[in-house]
Amino acid sequence: MKRLVIVALLLLVCVPQGFARRKKAKAGKIENGVFTDKEYGFQMTLPENWKTKTGDQKGHFRLTLVQKNYEVPPDYQDAPDYTQVPRIVVWADTTTLGAAAFIDSLVSNTFKSDQKKEVFKEFDLLNEASAGSGTYRDPVVQKGRKTIKIDGAKGLRYSGRATYMKEVALSASSTGGGKRVRGAYGGTVVALKQGNTVVVFHMMCEWNYYKGIDQMMMNMVNALTWAGSDDESKS
Numbered sequence: 249m250k251r252l253v254i255v256a257l258l259l260l261v262c263v264p265q266g267f268a269r270r271k272k273a274k275a276g277k278i279e280n281g282v283f284t285d286k287e288y289g290f291q292m293t294l295p296e297n298w299k300t301k302t303g304d305q306k307g308h309f310r311l312t313l314v315q316k317n318y319e320v321p322p323d324y325q326d327a328p329d330y331t332q333v334p335r336i337v338v339w340a341d342t343t344t345l346g347a348a349a350f351i352d353s354l355v356s357n358t359f360k361s362d363q364k365k366e367v368f369k370e371f372d373l374l375n376e377a378s379a380g381s382g383t384y385r386d387p388v389v390q391k392g393r394k395t396i397k398i399d400g401a402k403g404l405r406y407s408g409r410a411t412y413m414k415e416v417a418l419s420a421s422s423t424g425g426g427k428r429v430r431g432a433y434g435g436t437v438v439a440l441k442q443g444n445t446v447v448v449f450h451m452m453c454e455w456n457y458y459k460g461i462d463q464m465m466m467n468m469v470n471a472l473t474w475a476g477s478d479d480e481s482k483s
Contacts, residue, residue: 273305284475285310288340288445292472295464298336308363309370310447311338321456323429326418332433334453334461336468337370343446347439348395348404350446354437355390355406371450373408373435385412385433396438399473403440407462409433409455434458438469447472 276285278300284291286305294300298313315334324330341363343350353359354367354374368375379385392407411432418426432455439448449469453461 275303275305275307275310278302283311285340288447289475290340290442290447290472291475292468295468298464308339308341308366309337310340312336312370315453315461318453319457321431321454323431324416327416330414330416330429332452332454334457335451336465337450338447339367339370339450340445340447342444343441344444345446347402347441347446350439350441350448351404351406351437355388367448367450371437373410373433373437373450373452376410379412382415383412384414385410388435391434396440398440398470401440401442401474403438405466406437408435408437409458410435431455434462436462436465438466440469440472442474 273286275287276283276291278284278294281294281296282291283294283300283302288310294313297316299316301312301314303309303311313336318331318334320328320331343363345353353361354364354371368378372378373388376385376387388408388410390406391409392405394405396403396405409432411430414429414431416427416429433452434455435450435452435458437448437450439446449465451461451465
C-alpha cells in the first residue's frame with residue numbers, strides 16, 4: 249500500500265512537470281552565435297560576451313541579452329549593484345502601423361493599447377514608472393530619430409536620454425553611510441516592419457557607456473535578415 253501511495257505521489261509531481269516542459273517551446277534557436285526566430289522568420293548575429301535568454305514561442309518577447317562584463321560608473325565603484333546593466337530586449341508582433349508610427353505610439357503620452365502596455369513591462373527607457381525604489385528619474389528626452397532600411401525592411405531608430413537621482417546605500421565597510429548620485433540613462437529603440445510584422449529592439453544602459461553599447465546593438469540590428477522573404481513584401 250505504501251508503495252502505491254509513493255508511486256501516486258511521484259506521478260502527481262512528475263507528470264505536470266513534464267507537461268510544463270513540453271508546453272514551453274522556445275521563440276527560436278541560437279546556433280553559432282546566430283538567433284533564428286521560428287514564428288516571425290528573422291535571424292541575426294548576436295554580440296559576443298552577452299548572456300542570452302530566448303523567450304517562449306507564443307510570447308512576444310523573443311530574446312533578451314544582458315552584457316556580461318559591463319563597466320561600472322565611478323560613482324558606483326563602492327556599490328556596483330546600482331549600475332544599470334546594459335540590456336537588449338527584442339519584441340515582435342503583428343500591427344497595421346508602420347515602423348515610425350509604432351514608435352510614435354510608444355513615446356506618446358496619450359496613446360494607449362494592449363501592445364504598448366505589454367512593451368512597457370520591459371522597455372524601461374520609455375517607462376519612467378519602471379524606476380526602482382530609491383531612484384527618481386525624469387521622462388526620456390529624444391536625442392535622435394532616423395529612418396533606416398535593413399534587408400529591404402523600412403524602420404526607425406529612436407534614441408533618448410533620461411536623467412535620474414539615486415539614493416545609494418554604501419557597503420557596511422564604507423564611511424558616510426550613503427550618498428545621492430545624479431546621472432543619466434541612455435537608450436535606443438528600433439522598429440523594423442516586414443509585411444504586417446513589426447520587430448522592436450530596446451536597449452538601455454548608463455549614459456557614460458551609451459555610445460559603445462548602442463553600437464553593439466546596431467551591429468546586431470544591421471545584421472538582421474528575413475528568411476524566405478523578398479523586397480516586394482517589405483513595407
